[in-house]
Amino acid sequence: MSDALIPAPGQQNPHAPSAANSFRMVRLLGTVSLMCGVLIVGTNLVTRERIRTNQETIMRDSVAELLPGVKKQLAYSIAPDGSLTLLNGMSGSASEPGAQRFFAGYDATGKLTGVVIEAGERGYADVISALCSYSPATQTITGFKVVDMRETPGLGDRVRSDPNFLDNFRQLDARLENGKPAHPITTVKHGTKKNPWEIDAISGATISSRAVGRMLQKTVEHITPVILKNLDRIERGQ
Amino acid sequence: MSETQTSAITAESNPFRNGLWRQNPVFVMVLGMCPTLAITNSVRNAISMGLATTFVMVASYGMISAIRKLIPKQVRIATFIAVIACAVTVVDFLVKAISIPVYLALGAYIPLIVSNCLTLERAEAYACKQPVLKSMLDGLGMGLGFAFALTCLGMVREVLGAGTFLGVPIFGAHFEPWVLFLLPPGGFISLAMWLLSFAWWKERSLKKAEQEAAAPQLAAPVEVRS
Numbered sequence: 001m002s003d004a005l006i007p008a009p010g011q012q013n014p015h016a017p018s019a020a021n022s023f024r025m026v027r028l029l030g031t032v033s034l035m036c037g038v039l040i041v042g043t044n045l046v047t048r049e050r051i052r053t054n055q056e057t058i059m060r061d062s063v064a065e066l067l068p069g070v071k072k073q074l075a076y077s078i079a080p081d082g083s084l085t086l087l088n089g090m091s092g093s094a095s096e097p098g099a100q101r102f103f104a105g106y107d108a109t110g111k112l113t114g115v116v117i118e119a120g121e122r123g124y125a126d127v128i129s130a131l132c133s134y135s136p137a138t139q140t141i142t143g144f145k146v147v148d149m150r151e152t153p154g155l156g157d158r159v160r161s162d163p164n165f166l167d168n169f170r171q172l173d174a175r176l177e178n179g180k181p182a183h184p185i186t187t188v189k190h191g192t193k194k195n196p197w198e199i200d201a202i203s204g205a206t207i208s209s210r211a212v213g214r215m216l217q218k219t220v221e222h223i224t225p226v227i228l229k230n231l232d233r234i235e236r237g238q
Numbered sequence: 239m240s241e242t243q244t245s246a247i248t249a250e251s252n253p254f255r256n257g258l259w260r261q262n263p264v265f266v267m268v269l270g271m272c273p274t275l276a277i278t279n280s281v282r283n284a285i286s287m288g289l290a291t292t293f294v295m296v297a298s299y300g301m302i303s304a305i306r307k308l309i310p311k312q313v314r315i316a317t318f319i320a321v322i323a324c325a326v327t328v329v330d331f332l333v334k335a336i337s338i339p340v341y342l343a344l345g346a347y348i349p350l351i352v353s354n355c356l357t358l359e360r361a362e363a364y365a366c367k368q369p370v371l372k373s374m375l376d377g378l379g380m381g382l383g384f385a386f387a388l389t390c391l392g393m394v395r396e397v398l399g400a401g402t403f404l405g406v407p408i409f410g411a412h413f414e415p416w417v418l419f420l421l422p423p424g425g426f427i428s429l430a431m432w433l434l435s436f437a438w439w440k441e442r443s444l445k446k447a448e449q450e451a452a453a454p455q456l457a458a459p460v461e462v463r464s
Contacts, residue, residue: 033320
């Protein structure tokens with residue numbers, strides 16, 4: 001701020017309203033807005049690269065957590081019409097609205113070890129965003145990790161941490177038959193899980209547990225068929 | 239001399255201490271209740287929110303104070319909001335650049351600093367009348383006072399509600415957390431407890447000051463002081 005704008009101490013602004021003031025008001029508001037605009041754009045330019053790296057690191061760490069031993073990661077996007085695109089970098093956003101991202105992980109020899117799919121579903125308080133790892137070789141869901149949620153602390157938020165609940169996703173059956181899920185993934189009451197495609201709910205957090213079940217069912221229904229169809233391409237990393 | 243009067247004089251000349259303690263935005267003025275209740279479920283969130291608000295207040299009050307003589311009275315609120323909104327957007331980018339987990343935890347509350355009545359109140363009551371440095375000091379004091387109050391609440395809520403402090407467990411495995419303290423009612427309960435203890439403390443020091451002021455008058459004729 002230049003010194004010329006700072007008036008001498010002791011001076012009082014008369015704040016006298018008059019018709020001639022209109023132009024002054026417009027001019028002042030315009031100048032302030034222009035200055036603010038320059039400041040915001042400047043900060044955006046300075047922090048943009050750093051924010052992108054941060055988002056990429058977070059994504060990479062999450063994928064590495066779900067697929068241990070992964071050395072290389074690629075991001076893909078699936079458009080609503082089922083076409084697959086290789087994204088540029090891990091934080092590249094899906095190009096079209098309605099498109100969904102997933103990440104492919106490769107080991108040191110370049111072999112595909114699994115994919116991590118982004119999923120989201122409305123829970124009790126707000127949308128639960130999560131990642132689930134899927135093994136195309138065995139057609140099972142092998143891991144689940146909540147990225148963001150607003151579920152009730154102590155009840156619904158146990159979908160993030162409850163070890164018994166997370167055990168459901170070690171080998172969750174997600175087989176396809178003729179491009180359709182062989183069994184719908186269902187959430188069952190706590191303690192009544194019998195089949196490998198059922199999720200044992202957390203008692204006291206039924207709504208959040210069911211949301212996780214629906215989210216995975218949608219993933220198996222819409223995303224895994226595309227992955228299996230394009231498996232050659234994904235294995236080659238194209 | 240009574241302590242209230244002396245500190246009233248220091249409060250005038252020291253805007254930093256004024257905001258931090260004497261006119262603490264939460265415990266004394268009871269302003270900015272939305273983030274105070276919503277974001278204080280952990281110490282880390284409380285500190286981050288407090289610091290973000292402090293930054294917004296210092297930066298925007300500096301700008302507002304610098305152009306205060308140019309602002310026509312009729313559009314002052316619009317000008318304040320534009321400047322504060324600009325500072326908030328800058329903070330939004332900075333928090334994202336510093337830590338994404340903190341950004342996710344603070345969620346919608348960073349953009350809402352714009353509508354925190356505390357930021358607008360101090361711009362209207364102080365920054366648009368005082369020189370740049372004093373206004374920025376006022377912003378710093380008020381902001382840190384806000385951060386301090388948020389941390390006080392966050393401490394109670396995190397320790398009782400989750401059994402942790404800054405994410406570190408402090409009670410061992412046998413402690414059953416009082417989840418109520420993490421939920422909205424817990425925010426109200428802990429705020430009420432803090433306000434109560436502040437009111438009690440204030441009343442006590444006022445009484446003490448009154449007694450001290452009354453005592454020398456009675457004792458004056460007999461007591462000889464150097």
